[in-house]
Amino acid sequence: MPLLLLPVFWAQLQQPCRIWSVREALSYSGLCDVRKQQGTTSLTAPNELTGEDQTIEVSPKGRRQVHVRGLNSQGDETLWGEARKVGKSCWVGSDFGLCL
Known part of the structure; x- marks a missing residue:
């Protein structure tokens, strides 16, 4: 019997953000990984x-x-x-500010 792999859906998605x-000398407008928990x-x-990832909570x-x-990215x-x-x-x- 073949093994079926079903996709796993995470509470994370990409969406436009600013x-x-x-x-922080930071200005970004584009796609963000967004997670809600x-x-x-x-x-x-x-x-x-x-050039490194920045996470804003x-x-x-x-x-x-x-x-x-x-x-x-270093924590x-x-x-x-x-x-x-x-x-x-x-x-x-x-x-500062942020928008989704």
Whole structure:
């Protein structure tokens, strides 16, 4: 009897995004790997300055408020700060923002 391999669907997909941060000297517009898990949204995109992947995690903090942090491919974490939801799927902080 032949073995059937069924595709596995992950809660990760690619979709258009825009990420910018003055402090991180980061500006990206293109496709991001987006993963949603337990209320947290993670966006992974290439950092055009360094060439390495940058992951930005958006965690709920309150109504229309989120906490944002960045992780590079070596696991180094940077705290971006708090952001406010603007529109359907954009979050804007004091010197950064991201949109899906």
